Every structure is written in structure tokens, then in C-alpha cells.
Amino acid sequence: MHSPPQGQVARPAEVTAVVAFHEVSKWYGNVIGINKLSLEIRPGVTGLLGPNGAGKSTLLQLATGQLRPSQGTVRVLGEEPWNHAALNRRIGLCPEQDAFYEWMTGWDFVYTCARLSGMTRRDAHGSAQEAIAAVGMIGKERRAIRGYSRGMRQRIKLAQTLVHRPDVLFLDEPLTGTDPVARRDLMDIIQRLGREGKSVLVSSHVLHEVQSLTPNIVLINRGRLVAEGHVRQIRDLIDQHPHQIVVECRAYRQLAGRMLAWDDVEGVRVLESGRGVMVETRSPDAFYSRLPALSLEDGLAIEAVYSDDDNLEAVFKYLVNG
């Protein structure tokens, strides 16, 4: 098996892989998407971490059979996913792109996906109801998707992933662009799925998001496996660097004032766009944990929170170079 330079913690060998990549490469013409990657994902929630362009989406598309490996073999639940439509009854993908049949209502979208999965009308009806309830969209499901907020769109996208009750879930950046409340809710849902026995591979370019979901992390960069194992070791590396977090909020001056009072915040800079602030902190966990309360209690309408890639990139460089 591939041995990453650092950050790897061996997991029990007797636990069987749900997803297995063996010497997989994927080229787009002359561009390498995935480079000789060997990896095994075991049951439970696993975080797939890497900066933008690392190959996370390619890896997920290979695992869900949308792409054919140029080299090597991919197996999901023991079967090769490429051109294996029947396997799609047991796997679900929440794609990264914010694309929908905008004219549909949330209910219509999830129900249609259930019917496309081959469910009878009755099963589809019940299952769509369950999936919509699971993502907390009851009461909003009859509205047109085009009128949904980003958080609602992510939730309904997750509902279509769950509607045919798959065993293995692939979630591609499910928290991107969501406000702190939606983010916390989505994290709860993902963790609950793990507890319910689903195998979940969730990709992100923000370590702290993934860390809140699972201690099992796979790090990839430039199409290569950089490290896999327990988050603690990776955190140790990343915490040596100040962490930069962008918080978008119209009342950014008020927000900056509140944040500067927090001990772990080392600096706050107003973005040139005037749409928010860039915060520098060495305790991102504590920082993230305070955001929902700030948004709810202080009435500061935080529109988006995301971490800049630079720090993560630095850790990748460190890991790759040893």
C-alpha cells in the first residue's frame, strides 16, 4: 500500500474497505487529475481534504463511475463503478456544483430523483418525505428551488443523495457557501448518517470543517495521496501556521469589533471588496464554534464563512517535501 510521508496512522487491517483505489491515474489530455493513487476508505465518515484543484472532485467522480480511470482500478463495495449503473442503487453523490432543475420545487426534485432511482410512486413518496425531513426542509419543500438560499439548496441537494437510501455517500464540498447555522445543521446531518451506519466520504478544502465531522482524514494534493489517518497529527502541523478565515457580512465593521475582543483572534482585516473581513487565528476550532451564536444572538447576518487555502497549501508543501 502507498505510504505517505507523514501523517499516516494505520487503521485496523481487519476492517474492510468500502472504496478502494489501486494505482489509479486519471489524465485529462496532458493534465493529470489523479496520479497513481492507492487508497482504501473504510466504513464510517471519512474526510477527503485538499486545496482547490487537488483532485478531490476527480476522485469522487471516479468512485461514482462518472469517470473511467486512465490506469489502475477503482472498486466501490467490491465492484468497478465505471459503466455500472446498477451500483448506483447503493451509492449516492452530492455533487459540488450548485446546479438544479431550478423550475422544480424541492419536493418535486427529490421525488423525481427517487423515481429516477427506480422507486415505485409509493416508495418514492415515502422516501422523499423521509429525505426532506432528514435534511430539515419540511415546510419549505413546496417552494421553487430558484428561490432557495444557498443553505437550502445544499440541504435539498443532500436530500436527493439520500432519497434512494444508499449505503455509501459521496459528498463533494457539501458545506461550501453556507451560513454558520446551515453549516452546523449539515454537519449534524452528516455525522448522524455516519452513526446510522452509512459510509460517507466528504470532501472539503477546509480542515476544520472536516475535523468537526470525523477524525479519519485523507489528504490529497495535485492528484497524489499526501497523508491519511487521524486528524490529530495533521492538525499539529497546520496549527503551526496562523489560520486565515474569511467571514462575509454586510455589518463587517461591527463584526470586526466583536471579533477583535476574542483572545484567539490575532488580527482582523477588512476585505478590499468591502463585503466582509479576513480573520487570523491560531485557534480556528474555538473561532468556528462561536460563529453560530454570533449570527443568531447578535443579529449579525453572516452570509458566508470560508477558509483561505494558503495555510492548507503550506501544510501540503510541508508534507510533500517531508
Add this chain to the structure above:
Amino acid sequence: MTTPAAATSESSHAASTTGAATARTGYAFSRFGALWTLFALTLRQHVRGKRWMIMGVLFLLPAGLAILIRSTTNEIYTVVPEFLLAWMFIPQVLLPLVALVYASGIIQDEQEEQTITYLLMRPTPKWAIYLVKLAATLVTTSVLVALFTAITYAAIFVGIDYSADNAAKTIDLAAATDRCLTTIGIHVLAVVAYSSLFGFLSIITRRTLVIGILYIALIEGITANMPFGIRLGTVIYYTRLIAYRAMDFVIQHRMGRVENLSAEAWQFDLKKDPHLLEHPDTATCLKTLLIASAAFAVLAAWQCARREFHVKTPEKE
């Protein structure tokens, strides 16, 4: 390391057969239900889109021209606007255009709107996705063609003077209805052939619209109107042959002169071959169009099954 083979045998998840997958998913699987939903989804997309409105406006042009002609003169033979509008303008321009506009988007629309993932992640093979969406496209284009061809015929024939004085210049409404139904049948056949062809093109190239328009202009527009064997490779040639044999576009002038509009316009040399024996018969024309349509559909489905469909992700953008 656990090998993939071992993973198959050991994992509680790793049911290696489709049958096992069926058992584990916990719901009764309805293949027909999935395909029907995809068919209905595609029809809904067509109804929601703006294409049918644009095509509707274009298709109303011949009807508008017919009304214009009727309002300016009573001296015209009805076969003339019928031939020019329903048998020159519609087949030469509108039929291939409507087929191109709809068939080029069978898969490309889903790809551009990034919704194709929702289809690819379902237990329907890619070739079946293509064929079902093609079937829905054929229904949409056929309904559009039938509807607007009927409107064109109505604009030409409804309310016309059917008195004996005008008998030489027109036909009665029952005969006009027969001709309208025959025309609709042939037009639907043509639009099916065009849709299958352009659907295939859309699977092998992303420049379907450009190539399609060039095809319509150069192949169907120019070579089909030349009296050479090369026109055997066009859709319009076969539809014209069927129409020529099923309908007549002949004017009996008062002085006894007979004018055959279709033979002249479609380059059929009646002096040399008065019964068109050198051309394929109607059954051969029908078979050619249907077999070609089926062949393009199968080729496209086969190509679709082998292809990867990339969607733009924020990373790639």
C-alpha cells in the same frame, strides 16, 4: 493491505452481484418507472424551455405568409402556396432547424446546466438515458411539426371560396384535410430522421449547432436540389419522393397547359423518366429513413455509453 478481491469477499457491504444489491436497497425496483420518469422529465424540460416559443414563432411564418397571399389576391391556385410553404419552406428550413435545436440539447443541455450528474447517478445505463431522452425529443418535435403544419394548411384552405367558379384553382376541405394529414406524416418522418442525425452529432461533437447549420445549408439545401446521385444522402430527397408519389402539385391552366410544380422544383426529369423509375420507390424511401434514424440512434447510444461526461466544477472554472 486488504486487496480489492479480499474486500469483495469480506465486506458486509460488498455484495458483488446486482441481485445482492437489489436485496440490500430495500425498495422494489421499477425499471419502467425510472425510464418513464426520465421521459416525462425531458418533456417537462422542453415545455419549460423557450425553444418551443421561438420555434412556434418561426413555424407561424408560413401560416402568416399564407394569410398574406390570400389577402392580396383571389387569382392564385391553392396548390401554389401549399407547395411553396408546406413543401418548400417547412421541409427545407423549419424541419431540420427544429430537429437541430432540440436534438442538439439532448445531452448537452444537461451537461451545460450541470444537471447531468443527477441522471448519471441513477441506475439507468447511459445508453438508455440517451434513448429515452431522444424518444421524448422525437415526441416534442413531432407534436410541434404536426401542430404547425396543420395551422399552415388551415391558413391556406379554411374559409376559401369552394364554389364551382373557383373549382379549378382549389380543392375541397376534405381533400385538403387528406393532403394535410399526408404532409404531417411525411414531415414527422423527416423530423425523426433529422433528430436522430443531430442527436448523434451532439454526442460526438460539442459544435453541433454550427455543424448542423452547415449541414442544413450545404447538404440539405444545395446538394438535395441537384439532379445527381449525391442527393441520395439527404433526408429531404426521400421525403420529396414520398410526397411526389402520394400527392400531386399540378396546375391545370385554362389554356390546357399542365404545370408540375414539384417535378420542376425538385429536379425530377419527367421527360426522361416520367414515372421516376430510376428513383427509389416509396417503400424503399420509408425504409431508408427509418433504418437511418434507427442506425443514428443506436450509434449515438453506443457512443454515449462509452463516453465520459465532464461537468464544470468551480475548481475547473
